[in-house]
Amino acid sequence: MNFAQIETELEALADEPFDSATFIYRFLEIYNAPKATLTKLKQGSGNHAVEAGDVLWKNKLFYRSTTGSLPDVADAMLADPLVKKHNPRFLLVTDGADVYCRDLKTDQTIDPRFTRLNEHFMFFLPLANIERYEAPTENPADIKATGRVAKLYDAILEANADWIERDYTHDLNQFMTRLLFCFFAEDTSIFEKNVFTSTLMNRTQEDGSDTATVLDLVFESMNTKVESRSHLPDYAKQFPYVNGGLFRDKTQVPKFSKRARRLLKECGELNWSDINPDIFGSMIQAVAQPGLREDMGMHYTSVPNIMKVLQPLFLLSLEEEFETAKDSEPKLKKLLQRIYSLRVFDPACGSGNFLIIAYKELRKLEMRVFERQKAIAKQWSLPMTEVALTQFYGIELTDFATETAKLSLWIAEYQMNEMFKATFGKAPPALPLRESGNIVHGNAAFVDWTQVCPLTEDRETYIVGNPPYLGRADQTKEQKADMAKIFAPLGVSYKNLDYVACWYVKAAHYCKSGRAQCALVTTNSICQGEQVALLWPIIYKNELEIGFAHQPFKWRNSAAKNAAVTCVIVGIRSISKTNKVLYSDAYHRRVSNISPYLVEGEDLFVTKRRAPISFEKDMTFGSMANDGGNLLLSPSEKDEIVARYPEATKFFKRLYGSQEFSKGTERWCLWIEDHDVEAAEEIPPIRTRIEAVRAARSDSDRESTAELAAVPYRFAEVRHKESDAIIVPKNTSERRFYITAGFIEAGSVISDLAFAVYDADPYIFSIISSRLHYVWGASVGGRFKMDPRYSNTLVYNTFPIPKLSDEQKASLEDLAVEVLGARETHPGKTISWLYDPDNMPSNLRNAHKSLDDALETIYIGRPFADDVERLQHLFKLYGAAMKKDTTKTKSKGAA
DNA sequence: TATCCGACATGCA
């Protein structure tokens, strides 16, 4: 079976007129329901439903077509005793216009339009016996263990204060991973039950003085083959030969204090068999980095997010191959070869989450192949797994995490062997440990990746991971140097790029030379705003394309404090005819191409520019106070001063940022001209505020801010003009349909949280208020979290407008008046309320619609069909304008 | 808890 095929057929079915009699059978056929089953369902013998027209396929699906309210009907079906009896996985209700479907196992619901059913084709995959991935629940054992290990680590450090200055951290880290392994081993069948902790407790003094000696001998024993142990004491001999590199190097064992020994005992008493290496490694990683302790594991990638990378990158493809190979021994054998030759490389692997999950998935698939072989082969004997940890490669910056990654891979291997044993009754011996993954300790932005994971044409290689994101302002000197090393030779402007761009560029070079593909979880900022034009030309130069992408989603994991960041996933591969899929939380669909803004469209991007290509007036940044809050006042604060000092009135102006405009809140600022300073300072409360500004600015580490302390009576950046202005809030909401511009009367100050077009013609307001402009801004501009963020250089200056006649301007102006008029018919309502899609009044909607229709007719002679067409046309015009611009000025244009 | 928007250091062009 082929996923693209399912989607295509589903799309065809959704496009046809709905036929309640045949729909469900066609639907099930697409999901490969066995022919015999379908026949039985149609005949009624396999259909357990009672009501006419219903279909109830045991354990799978309960279907009803109706004309009633879909959720209500679904609730009624759910209450039907038949559900309990026949346990369907899905409830599916439709009236031919909408669909309502609930997965009773995961309790997820979708309710798409009937015609968009294909966008949810993965939702129904369990019908074809393919499970969607479900997030594991939080594991209390991991949390508890992490806490205890952290305490033990601290106690050991305390007893070995000299270790840090002597740079024994590697020894300490390796020692800790050995301990963790032993704890795990004695709670599973790798060691004899509790042998490690009990030996230590029985053989050592309570004060900890000889703990190190005993541990040293025990570790040596684990690195010595049984036949060569004559020099070791009996208690050490009872441990099996472990090796696998974990005990190979002789490293120093730290001294133990009484407290450290007691904590060792407490760690040993935990039940380590419950540890889940998927996440535990990430949590334990924080142990060795006290700075990270407080947000322990905050940055680990959750398993669902890892699957968002692995599934589209290669797991789905393996799954498809399995489905087609199901009944063919040679094909199954070929699939196994593919599994065994595949490599996964995480150049920012941390404690190895991605690698561990990938390993487990490959093992699970291998087991399914074995089961299948067993079922169809005439003769079959159980093979052992050939998925090797050495197929997994990683680079990690911190030593402790590097060691943890290797350990976690071993634990994962053991757990998978146990699962194998449960299914097939046999498993490879746990010991001695085989080689673990190829995890290298180093700076991935600096080291040569081909040294870690050599380039090869013969093996599929998948680069995955969640590398560190750091905006320009937060990069350290070293990180800037890393950036320079990678980007400077390319001769491009790069300093405004996020640090994570290093990984994309290195991955691009790797993918170009080898048979590799890459998908990374990164901050959304590299697919938005100014960074797009900086990064993506470099990628495209390597004859690569975006094969799949996941649109922005909020970062989530089970750590207490989630990172406040919005992420995307971008899959990069050599140019190919294979399907491209665009994912979002709500749907995923095949598209013709994925643009670097992660929307359907061509590989185009805009470069920020100083002057507008079309608008006839400049838009400027508002005035930034940078005052520690002292130049800004609430109405009551202002009134209090004016009441006592009426002469102060002239020093106040209304201030408008995004919120003051959108929500109508009143705010004032001190606005003192140079020649008025002395007069202003004679008013004590004003003088106090000015002094506070001076103090705040002097305190700043930033030189230019400190210099501004010399003029504390005025805003740091003064852009104000004494004229009427169009105000455009900097922040808007992704839920709105329009950018909410407005007019501000002369005499008010527009803050840096909004943009201003001073002395503007009203038709400019019309264009800014159009759907076209919103669509442009939402895709080309930056973002604040998920919400579009307006900008003059990126959005306004790049927006293409056809040449307008005076008549056209006049008619646009009339339509602007209509919009403003519609707003005024709702007195007391804020802009924010009026433009909330849940509230937006119909007259305002209509006024905007008329404006859109008129403007779009100027563009193409008719309104656009949808936003995709809007964007495509704008990009076309932009491209043409830039071409003209290049020939005229020979300056840099866009691609 | 979803929604919407503030403030300013930073540093590039």
Added chain:
DNA sequence: TGCATGTCGGATA
């Protein structure tokens, strides 16, 4: 000088 950006935060309903 002008302005994008934030492994950003916080108030509000």
